[in-house]
Amino acid sequence: MSQPFVCSKPVEAALAAGRPVVALESTIITHGMPWPQNVEMARGVEALIRAEGAEPATIVVLDGVLRIGLTDEELVTLGQTQGAMKLSRADLAFAMTTGRTGSTTVAATMIAAALAGIGVFATGGIGGVHRGAETSFDVSADLDELARTPVTVVCAGAKAILDLPKTFEVLETKGVPVVGYGVDEIPSFWSRRSGIPAPLRLDTPEAIAAFQKTRETLALGGGVLVANPLPLEDEIDQSTVDGWIAAALADADAQGIRAKEVTPFLLGRMFELSGGRSLEANIALVRSNARLAARIAVARAAA
Numbered sequence: 239m240s241q242p243f244v245c246s247k248p249v250e251a252a253l254a255a256g257r258p259v260v261a262l263e264s265t266i267i268t269h270g271m272p273w274p275q276n277v278e279m280a281r282g283v284e285a286l287i288r289a290e291g292a293e294p295a296t297i298v299v300l301d302g303v304l305r306i307g308l309t310d311e312e313l314v315t316l317g318q319t320q321g322a323m324k325l326s327r328a329d330l331a332f333a334m335t336t337g338r339t340g341s342t343t344v345a346a347t348m349i350a351a352a353l354a355g356i357g358v359f360a361t362g363g364i365g366g367v368h369r370g371a372e373t374s375f376d377v378s379a380d381l382d383e384l385a386r387t388p389v390t391v392v393c394a395g396a397k398a399i400l401d402l403p404k405t406f407e408v409l410e411t412k413g414v415p416v417v418g419y420g421v422d423e424i425p426s427f428w429s430r431r432s433g434i435p436a437p438l439r440l441d442t443p444e445a446i447a448a449f450q451k452t453r454e455t456l457a458l459g460g461g462v463l464v465a466n467p468l469p470l471e472d473e474i475d476q477s478t479v480d481g482w483i484a485a486a487l488a489d490a491d492a493q494g495i496r497a498k499e500v501t502p503f504l505l506g507r508m509f510e511l512s513g514g515r516s517l518e519a520n521i522a523l524v525r526s527n528a529r530l531a532a533r534i535a536v537a538r539a540a541a
Contacts, residue, residue, distance in 0.1 A: 246307030366405030
């Protein structure tokens with residue numbers, strides 16, 4: 239049976255040679271940042287990963303084809319695409335079957351990375367339990383994917399617009415290890431602090447790679463979530479962020495924004511309320527996560 243995906247030539251060569259590869263999602267390009275900052279960010283992140291000795295693999299469905307690794311031309315086209323689907327586990331196969339174009343969320347990126355044999359993935363922040371989930375039952379598929387798919391996900395915590403205590407409680411229930419990278423407190427995306435203790439702590443990429451390898455040896459299944467705080471000089475004070483989030487949530491409720499449209503709406507509204515500061519911090523944390531993910535991937539390949 240043929241592979242259900244197409245790798246770019248650099249990614250295919252790296253995988254064949256056993257060289258380190260880092261998966262990257264594409265929702266941040268189509269739904270998380272405006273043009274042209276989205277492509278500038280993506281190019282910068284890919285260059286950073288290469289500088290660390292790994293090969294970047296941005297994952298997306300283009301006209302029904304699951305692609306792992308993009309050319310620069312494809313990246314530019316994606317950055318200007320209007321109406322791309324936002325793909326998770328439920329609709330990844332649908333987009334492929336119907337010839338649609340869609341960007342991959344954390345869950346869909348993990349699925350594709352695991353299919354290709356890529357063990358490390360860098361993103362901004364994971365999805366989780368939405369505020370008010372006790373009545374809406376709005377919980378991201380990312381949490382279930384972390385419990386079932388063996389990929390190490392490097393992020394700056396869950397997106398701050400979520401109910402963070404409930405999100406990490408669900409991860410604990412599902413047996414997903416959450417590792418604070420060099421910190422004892424889980425970061426909250428744009429801020430380094432959340433008030434939530436990190437269940438585990440590791441201080442080097444080599445230690446994280448070894449932890450992942452031990453889990454594989456024990457056949458524990460599922461992924462590892464690495465919570466990497468953004469650089470101190472780039473963070474936004476948590477109380478300031480909380481004020482913007484409250485205003486953005488009120489706007490979303492007033493406009494009847496629901497389901498998959500909530501996160502992109504809130505991120506866009508945060509950009510407006512913060513005068514662009516949220517976007518600057520977002521780019522900084524994605525770069526920081528990509529750098530750490532590349533170092534973990536290099537350590538895995540060397541083990």
